[in-house]
Amino acid sequence: MKEDATIWISGTMHNIFSIGQILTELDFKILNIVTWQKTNPPPNFSCRYFTHSTEQIIWARKNAKVPHYFNYELMKKINGGKQMKDVWRLPAIAKWEKLCGKYPTQKPLSILARIILSSTKKGPWILDPFTGSSTTGIAANLLERFFLWIDIETEYLKISKCRKLEIEHKNIFYKNRNRLFGFKRPKQLEWYFSKEQVLNTHS
Ligand SMILES: C[S@@+](CC[C@H](N)C(=O)[O-])C[C@H]1O[C@@H](n2cnc3c(N)ncnc32)[C@H](O)[C@@H]1O
Secondary structure, eight states: OOTTOEEEEEEOTTTHHHHHHHHHHTTOEEEEEEEEEESSOOOOTTOSSOOOOEEEEEEEESOTTSOOOOOHHHHHHHTTTSOOOSEEEEOOOOGGGGTTOOOTTOOOHHHHHHHHHHHOOBSOEEEETTOTTTHHHHHHHHTTOEEEEOOSOHHHHHHHHHHHHHTTSHHHHHHHHHTSTTOSSHHHHHHHHHHSOBOOSOO
């Protein structure tokens, strides 16, 4: 990671505390813990606990002394003019996101789009070393960022490849970009793109 890079790690209550501990031991600075509130969580069949309906996403930066990038203004804009909070209530995954096959833990594009827009400029490299169906990568490419993927399971990479090929069709690219949640009208997103800061280097 570059010195001013940030990392996003999603987890559940089963592992998020250990991840936080490890990041602190590695001298990362934790910036936020975002809570994704799922609108349709699976029911709890044991009926002995509250239904698990959230996931936590840690946002941290590599170097405590080097400032990070945060697109505060855009987040405020897509939150109706009010500061964006750290609880995100976002719709569940839509059918059009699953046309390349079923992947058990696929995240909605809307979450990754918000993460990417809030913490990167146009043009940098984004790495997901646990890419799965590559939601990070598809959101990154739709938002004009470069993407590098890694996954131990070749089966999953087939889904990723299919999703990547899907958005190589210009009409699907624009259609899916306009479906990213948070912008009321497609024009709003295009307006934003025309204003967005571009990172000059590919590093
Ligand atoms: C929770 S899923 C990621 C889902 C992804 N965010 C999405 O929306 O499709 C985690 C992925 O990490 C991969 N994985 C697990 N251990 C790995 C390892 N040691 N190296 C690379 N990938 C690994 C799994 O195969 C799985 O696809």
